[in-house]
Amino acid sequence: MKVLYFDCFAGISGDMTIASLLSHVDVEEFKKKVKKIALDNFDIEIGKTQKNSISAKTFKVLYEEEHHHHHRHMKDVREIIDKSDLEEEVRKMSVEMFEKLAEAEAKVHGKSPEEVHFHEVGAVDSIVDIIGTAILIDMIKPDKIVSSPLPVSSGFVDTQHGLIPVPAPATAELLKGIPVYQSDVKGEIVTPTGAAIVKTLANEFGGIPDMTINSVGYGAGTKDLEIPNVLRTYVGEEEVKKNLSH
Secondary structure, eight states: OEEEEEEOTTOBOHHHHHHHHGGGSOHHHHHHHHTTSSOSSEEEEEEEEEETTEEEEEEEEEEOGGGTTOOBOHHHHHHHHHHSOOOHHHHHHHHHHHHHHHHHHHHHHTSOTTTOOBSTTTSHHHHHHHHHHHHHHHHHOOSEEEEOOEEEEESEEEETTEEEESSOHHHHHHTTTSOEEEEEEESOOBOHHHHHHHHHHOSEESSOOSEEEEEEEEEEOSSOOSSOOEEEEEEEEEOOOOOOOO
């Protein structure tokens, strides 16, 4: 049984997820698939960096600045996904992640999911992060996805709504039902997009399963923290425990 494990010791965001998962697939094949997203004027940049001496991949979405603050509703995002020439499973997974984000934002702002304006989340980079993650999961095709508990940090993050506490209210909403623990790191390390990815994809939470590891990926975040700001992912074969009862 193929297992994908998210080791979120430094949190999780959309770009960290894609950068980490790229180590488990053919990168050129991913580049072809991501260009099928029905958005104009965007490109992607895959690079490398070091975080506390750990070599990690980076992922960045490049776009024209005027498109960044384009406010979209859930119906606009669904339309982009529907128009994209992608596998049915990829479209379904993408919509599910966005719906979880819309539900969280709606709860926080006292609106319905369809009324919510996606601000940061509706920007080109977030749309590519979420659909790109779905593309990579479809390429890896794990039978099971497991995530570590998520670290909850402290401090404040600057948004279009002004300074808000970390975790951001939408993130806190998404963290319902997910095991968390207090981190000493200051600032946002689990983003709403990252929380939506884990909430949608993970079948279970806990330590790394008994498995034979085939590949390890490191995806870098943009910040420099006291700990390595990377998301580590493992792909391998789970050891099936035999029933020893007579």
